[in-house]
Amino acid sequence: MQPLNGWVRDKAAVTGKYLHRASLVLWIAIGALGLPCVARAASPDPALVSKIDAATFEVVIPKAVDDPLTYEKPLPLDLLPYQERTDKYFSVGTAFALGDNRYVTAGHVLTIGFGDLSGPPALRDASGHVYAIDKIEKFSLQQDFVVFSLKNPPASAALEANAKPALNSVVYAVGNALGTGVIIRDGLYTSDTPEEENGRWKWMRFSAAASPGNSGGPLLDQDGKVIGVVLMKSANENLNYALPIGEVLHAPDHLAVMDKQMAYQLDVLDYDQHGRFKAQFPLPASYADFSHTFLQLQNQYSEQQLKALLQQQSGDLFPHGAGANRILHGTPELSFFPELIVHDRSGQWNYAGRELNRVPLSGNGYIASGYVGHNLLIHLRRPDDVKAVTFYGDPTQMMDLILKTGYWDRQVGPEKIKITSLGQPATVATYTDNWQRHWKVAVWSEPYINAQVVLFALPVPDGYAIMMRMNPAAITHNSLIDMKALTDFVNVDYGGNLAQWKAFMADRSLLPGAMQDTHIEADYGKHFSYDSSNIAFGYPSTLQSVAPDNMLAVGFGYYDNHGKTDLEASAIQIHLDATDPDRISVKRHIAPSADLDDNFKQAWGKLLHKQHPYDGVPYSDGDEMDIASVIAPPAGTPTELYTVFYGTQGSHKPEDMQAKLDLLTQQFKLKAH
Structure with missing residues (x-):
């Protein structure tokens, strides 16, 4: 719904x-918003219409006065309808008077103002007068209603309540439909249906038309008495829903109650954490205090649900x-x-x-x-x-x-x-x-x-x-x-040209923990070096030209460190520039776990036995020549290995390619880990 x-x-x-x-x-x-103008597709007895009009209000939120945004040109507000561009408020729902400075609307209408950046909600009558909310008197999150008072209430007529309406009787849905003013539309009170969780109460279903903006408005019987609070509509049938007014009248006084099943979802997980937002706090309270307390409780619940979801x-x-x-x-x-x-x-x-x-x-x-x-x-x-x-x-x-x-x-x-x-x-x-x-x-x-x-x-x-x-x-x-x-x-992964890396590395506060002990030096035209807690290597410009536009990429992997997983550099690649495919790379490889498929195990076997392409023998790959080798592992059965690679455009003598590889491997140092 x-x-x-x-x-x-x-x-x-x-x-x-x-x-x-x-x-x-x-x-x-x-949508177009403005001062209410009363229109009636169907009305109760004309003698009641003025009373209904006087007891029904728009719920409005002030428009922001100061706009921190900047636009490409002045906003063409003259393109908006007159009422919309001159109205100082957004119309967000409907409320009605029950007498003794008691007003009712849907809970979700009033909570629109929570965290509001322009001001709290208020009520506005047919003449355009705006009334500030004074105290919140009753609230139910699950039944979706709120009862409140106004600071300077109008001397308006109040609606009487009928807590025992007859099924299949004529009803009138009254509300600020589509934000264009209060209208009255007729239909039938067709049935009751239990609330979805465990049937703690029954929703009233009715066929009178209701549109966005009707939320919080009264559902009236043919005598103009309130029988329900209009709340929602069915997504797949022409029936609307109201909370019986008896549920509002019989709810505990001076109490805000939250008792609703809610699901918490995190975008990286394929399952939800289901829980119950259950809390209450005393009323009356100002709107500011009420919204602050509600949001505080809701935020605490969200934090608990997230924690439970991750722990689960x-x-x-x-x-x-x-x-x-x-x-x-x-x-x-x-x-x-x-x-x-x-x-x-x-x-x-x-x-x-x-x-x-x-x-x-x-x-x-x-x-x-x-x-x-x-x-x-x-x-x-x-x-x-x-x-x-x-x-x-x-x-x-x-x-x-x-x-x-x-x-x-x-x-x-x-x-x-x-x-x-x-x-x-x-x-x-x-x-x-x-x-x-x-x-x-x-x-x-x-x-x-x-x-x-x-x-x-x-x-x-x-x-x-x-x-x-x-x-x-x-x-x-x-x-x-x-x-x-x-x-x-x-x-x-982290990438950029050597000039960008130099500026980045100069501010150590920007570096991830995995790079705090890493030093990258580029002596343009002479030498490049990379030194981390795991490895160190370098090469002269005779192997590959060292220049500011060389592209350096550092890829990160996830590695076990005595039972704790650390993020560490796993692949380092230096391209001659953004367009030239000539490159040098160093990669770290981990022995596959038993559950991984044969592709992982075959790739690991090639590394262990220094099979092609890791045998130190040059080979052609399209229009370039490549050569790669495995750094000699320490004694015993290794669980991780490093490979070094050099690739360059064109055809080259095997001995020249092997000399290039030697320049790279000779300066490679595997540190204790």
Whole structure:
């Protein structure tokens, strides 16, 4: 079933996937909103209509006054209908008066304002007067209703209640349908149906039409008495649902109750954590205190569910469990586009996520994008004309570069206006994942849609590997804890030219733990050296020219270190430049586990016995010549081996290729591990 609330639906849409046909599209459309104008497709006795009108209100949220965003041009607000561009509020639902300064609406209508970036919800009458909410008196998350008072209530007529309506009788659904004003529509009260979990109460089903914006409005009998609170509609039949008014009247006074089954899901897992959000706290409370306490409890529940989800399968979570062995015993893909390591239904862990679209920036920069689950994945290549020292320290500049792609726009009537800057982030922090990689975390606000952008950016030599979401402001906390957990499943290799590596290595705070003891030296025109805790090697420019535009890639693998898995360099490759295939590479190989297939075992056998292509004999591969060898292992049966490789274009004498390989192997040093 679906809430009858257009604003909720619009905000939920922004939490989904961002990339469609290889393009990021974040398009939010808010329907025409304005002051109520009463229209009646069918009405009760005319004597009751004025009373119903006086007792029924729009629930509104103020529009943001200050907009931190910058656009490619002034917003053409004149393209909007007059009411929409002049109205200071968004209309999000319906409420009604029950007397004694008691007002009722759907719980999900009022909670729209949670975390709101522009102001709390309020009520608005047919004349346009707005009334601030005073105290929340009753609330039920599972039954989806709230009772509250107003600070300066109008002297309006209150609706009477009828807690025992007759089936198959005429009913009227009253509400702010589609945000265009309060209307009254007729139908029949057709049946009751138990609530989905365990039948604790029965929903009323009725055939009177109800549209987005009707949520929280009254369902009336033919005498104009309230029999229910309109809440939702069926997705596959022309029936709508209301909560019987008796459930509201008989609910405990001065109490907020949460008792609802909820599932928690993490994008890398193929199973959910099911639990029950069960809590309560005393009322009355101001809207600010009520929303703060609710969100605090909800956030605590989410944290508990995430913890339970990860603990439930801790023995099989990557890098543990047999399903991880294909990754643990493989070699890095040297993929500079960020991937998520996900668990599939066959019980295996695999890489997910690939580049779907690339937009060039000036100075050889680019934005490559793709997605996995709720997460937009980006590889941002730093433009050459942007200095590394400011690039890695300025999240606003990073986001402005992303926006240069033109992916983000704001819909104004029929026109889409590109967003060119989100301004300064609302919050900036750092987060270190279990692999000792240091992420930059920033949150930007977009008040005009009450949304926030949450971004995790991992510095890499040529720019950033980025994971990003856009979500309603009320669930930013959930996105933050989700994305922190997901960082442990992000796989990305490090690449860039030697000039970029030099700038990157100069700031040790950017380096992952796996590279803190690594030193890379490039004496242009003379010598290159790589020295880590595991290996050291180097070569003179007579083997391969050493220049700023040499492309260096460092791939990372996952290795057992006395019962603990560490992220360590596993493949080092240096290309002559971005276009020349001449290259040198050093790779680390791990003996396959018993459960892996014959392909792994055959590949390991070739290494052990130095069979082709690891026999030190040159060979032709298309229009280039290659030569590779295995570094002599220590005594005993090795569990890991290193190979060295040299490839160059054209045909060359075997003795010349062997001399090149000798230059590389002579300086190779395998350190104790």
